[in-house]
Structure formats: C-alpha cells, structure tokens
Amino acid sequence: MTIFLGAIAQNLGERVYLFQQFAEEFLTALPEAHVYVYENNSTDGVTKQKLLAWGNPRVHVRCEDVSEQFLLENGKATTYDNKPCRMEKIAYARNKLLEMMEADGMGLDPKDLTVIFDPDIPSPQSPDVLIHFCRNFPAEMDALFANGKSQRGNYYDASAFYDQYNPFGLELLSETFIFGRKYKSVIFNIPPNFPPIQVYSAFGGIGIYRSNCIRGLRYQGYVTKDVHDLFLRVKKSGHPWACELPDKPVTHIDGAQQGIYLFDRELFYRNNSGYNYPVICEHVPFHAAMIARGHSRLFVMPSLVYISDHWE
Numbered sequence: 001m002t003i004f005l006g007a008i009a010q011n012l013g014e015r016v017y018l019f020q021q022f023a024e025e026f027l028t029a030l031p032e033a034h035v036y037v038y039e040n041n042s043t044d045g046v047t048k049q050k051l052l053a054w055g056n057p058r059v060h061v062r063c064e065d066v067s068e069q070f071l072l073e074n075g076k077a078t079t080y081d082n083k084p085c086r087m088e089k090i091a092y093a094r095n096k097l098l099e100m101m102e103a104d105g106m107g108l109d110p111k112d113l114t115v116i117f118d119p120d121i122p123s124p125q126s127p128d129v130l131i132h133f134c135r136n137f138p139a140e141m142d143a144l145f146a147n148g149k150s151q152r153g154n155y156y157d158a159s160a161f162y163d164q165y166n167p168f169g170l171e172l173l174s175e176t177f178i179f180g181r182k183y184k185s186v187i188f189n190i191p192p193n194f195p196p197i198q199v200y201s202a203f204g205g206i207g208i209y210r211s212n213c214i215r216g217l218r219y220q221g222y223v224t225k226d227v228h229d230l231f232l233r234v235k236k237s238g239h240p241w242a243c244e245l246p247d248k249p250v251t252h253i254d255g256a257q258q259g260i261y262l263f264d265r266e267l268f269y270r271n272n273s274g275y276n277y278p279v280i281c282e283h284v285p286f287h288a289a290m291i292a293r294g295h296s297r298l299f300v301m302p303s304l305v306y307i308s309d310h311w312e
Contacts, residue, residue: 001032001109001111001112001113002032002033002034002105002106002109002112003030003032003033003034003112003113003114003115003134004033004034004036004101004104004106004112004113004114004115004211005023005026005033005034005035005036005114005115005117006035006036006037006038006097006098006100006101006114006115006116006117007019007035007036007037007038007097007116007117007118007119008037008038008039008090008093008094008096008097008119009037009038009039009042009047009051009119010039010040010041010042010047010093011042011043011044011047012042012044012046012047012119012120013044013046013047014046015119015120015121015122016046016047016050016051016119017050018121018122018123018124018125019119019120019121020050020054021124022119022121022124022125022127023035023059024056025126025127026127026130026131027056027058027059029127029131030131030134030135033058033134034058034059034060034104035056035058035059035060036059036060036061036097036100036101036104037051037059037060037061037062037097037119038062038064038093038094038096038097038100039051039061039062039063039064040063040064040065040066040093040096041064041065041066042063048063051063060100060104062096062100064096066092068083068084071084071088071089071092072084074092075088075089075221076088076221076222076277077221077222077275077276077277077279078275078276078277079274079275080274080276085221085222085275085277085279086221087221087222087279087280087281087282088220088221088222088279088282089221090219090221090282091218091219091220091221091282094116094219094282094286095218095219097116098214098217098218098219101114102215102216106211106215107211107212107213107214107215107216108212108215109211109212110210110212112210112211112212113134113137113208113209113210113211114208114209114210114211114214115130115134115206115207115208115209116203116206116207116209117205117206118203118205118206118306118308120308121306121307121308122307122308122309123307125306125307129303129304129305130206130208130304133208133301133304134208137208137210138196138299140297141196141297141298141299142209142210142213142290142295142296142297142298143207143208143209143210143213143214143287143290143295143297143298143299144196144207144208144298144299144300144301144304145199145202145203145204145206145207145208145298145299145300145301145304146203146204146205146206146207146300146301146304146305146306147190147192147204147300147301147302147303147304147305147306148203148204148205148206148306148308148310149305149306149307149308150187150308150310150311150312151308151309151310151311152311152312153189154187154188154189154312155186155187155188155189155190155204156187156204156308156310156312157202157203157204157205158182158183158186158187159281160201160202160203160204160281160283160284161186161199161201161202161203161204161300162199162200162201162202162284162287163197163198163199163200163202164198164200164239165185166181166182166185166186167200167231167234167239167241168182168231168234168241169182169280169281169284170270170272170273171223171269171270171272171278171279171280172231172245172267172268172269172270173241173244173245173270174270175272177244187312190300190302191302192302192303192305193302193303194302195302196299196300196301196302197299197300197302198297198298198299199298199299199300200230200284200287200288200291200298201281201283201284201286201287201288201298202283202287202298202300203283204300204306205306205308206304206306207283208304210295213290213293213295214286214290217286217289217290217293218286218289219282219283219285219286220282220285220286221279221280221281221282221285222277222278222279222280222285223262223269223278223279223280223285224285224288224289225263226285226288226289226291226292227280227284227285227288228262228263228267229288229292230288230291230292231267232266232267235266235267245267245268246268249268251268257271257276258270258271259271259278260277260278262278
C-alpha cells in the first residue's frame with residue numbers, strides 16, 4: 001500500500017514553509033507515504049526555489065513555466081479580455097500532478113490512497129486527523145473531503161459542493177438563485193461531530209480517494225458529458241430546483257451568446273462568471289466521472305477540518 005499526497009502550487013510565498021512542515025510531519029507518521037508537488041508559473045522568488053531544494057527522497061517535485069498562449073490554445077473558455085479560464089488552468093495543473101503520481105503506480109494496488117491537498121495554508125495545521133483517516137479509511141466510502149473552514153468558521157467551498165439538496169450551480173441557474181439559495185444553504189458552520197454528509201462533489205481543501213477509483217480520470221474546468229448525465233438524473237428525479245431551469249432560455253443579449261445546449265435539448269448551460277463557455281469548478285467533472293464509473297460513495301467528513309483564510 002502506498003499513500004500519495006499530491007498538491008499543486010503557485011506563488012505560495014512564505015506559506016510554502018507551512019506546507020513543508022505539514023508534509024514532513026505527515027511523512028514521518030506514515031512511512032508508506034510519498035508527497036508529489038506540481039508547480040508552474042510562480043513569480044514570487046520563493047515557491048519554485050524552495051520546492052526544488054526540498055531534498056527529501058520521498059518528496060517528488062516538478063516545476064514548469066507554461067505560456068498563456070499555450071493555455072489559451074488548449075482551453076475551451078476565455079475571459080472577456082481573452083485570458084485563459086482560471087478553472088481550466090487549475091485543471092491543467094491537477095492533471096499534471098495526476099500524471100506524476102500515476103507514473104509511480106498510483107492506483108495499481110487496490111489498497112492505495114490518494115490525498116489531494118491544497119498547500120495554501122495560512123497558519124500551522126496538524127496532520128493528525130488526516131493521518132487517522134489514511135490509517136482508518138472508512139470501508140463504506142470511495143472518497144471523503146474536508147470540512148473547509150473560513151475565517152467566520154463556516155464551510156467555504158460552495159463552488160465545489162453539490163449534493164442531493166444543492167445539485168446545480170451557476171452553469172445552469174442564475175447568480176441570483178445560486179447565491180441566494182445554494183450558497184446560503186451550503187455556507188454554514190458544520191460542527192466536527194456532525195455525521196458524514198454524502199455529496200456528488202466537494203473539496204474543502206482536502207480530498208482522500210481510493211486510488212483505483214480515480215486512476216485514469218482527469219480534471220476539467222467545463223461541463224462534461226458525465227456532469228450532464230448526473231444533472232439529467234437529478235432533473236428527471238423531480239428535484240424542486242428543476243422547476244427553475246428555463247424552458248425557453250435567453251440565448252443572446254445584444255448579439256452576444258449567453259449559453260449553449262451542449263449535449264441535447266434537455267439542459268441549457270450558461271456562460272457564467274465572465275466566460276464565453278459554461279465553466280464549472282474543476283472538482284465537479286472529476287467527481288462526476290467517478291460516479292459514472294460506479295464510485296459514488298463520496299462524503300464530506302466534518303471531523304477532517306481544514307483551516308483556510310477565505311472570508312466566506
């Protein structure tokens with residue numbers, strides 16, 4: 001059994017030292033663990049240099065510089081001023097990280113675990129609870145996610161969070177609806193003693209996966225067929241949010257395209273957040289692909305607290 005802890009990094013600044021401290025404690029407690037870091041385009045004079053000088057033989061680092069033109073040519077969405085899509089840039093980095101770990105055999109042993117970790121921690125954090133779940137991964141789960149805490153103490157990662165009560169996002173419904181309904185429902189204080197919360201997708205700073213459930217999968221920053229199929233099942237189940245989906249969507253405003261039917265005429269996807277294509281948090285297509293494979297036992301674990309400096 002191998003535990004693969006993977007992180008993507010860019011311009012961590014002094015936080016790189018906090019991540020390294022966390023990772024070293026993790027490696028000391030788990031001799032079967034390795035750490036993988038993929039970094040690109042850091043300009044802070046600290047992140048790239050410190051990662052390359054790490055020196056632990058169980059830490060594997062790859063640093064690159066990727067041109068904006070390359071990202072534009074290989075992406076689907078752009079901003080209004082022709083910049084690459086943020087979600088697609090993150091997905092690209094996450095996929096490079098997966099390639100690193102798969103090259104070292106991630107997922108070939110059914111006992112392997114893969115931890116995807118956000119290294120941008122603002123203060124020292126203990127890896128003890130993460131270590132506990134790596135040693136005692138629940139038999140009834142395929143993946144579990146952190147209880148990501150904002151400065152207010154509330155769960156902050158609403159863009160990655162989709163469950164049976166909040167199954168859609170800005171890619172389908174208006175900002176007024178999503179910010180007024182979904183985000184108010186999701187962003188609340190989840191006590192650590194709450195029972196696990198089953199989800200279609202989540203993250204919160206940490207995801208722990210059975211490696212064989214994700215080997216070969218890739219992140220995307222846009223709506224995929226797996227996401228579409230998941231949304232269709234929710235719609236056909238009679239979920240009340242399905243009533244909010246427009247029967248006759250506004251396709252253009254002043255000649256500008258507002259969205260598109262991607263796969264059929266069932267669901268109209270919106271060009272949201274200043275992009276020219278239906279973009280989505282990169283975790284959602286990844287987890288939809290897991291569900292399509294039959295690995296649908298995904299849970300937020302309230303006791304796995306990750307402290308962020310998000311305000312909300």
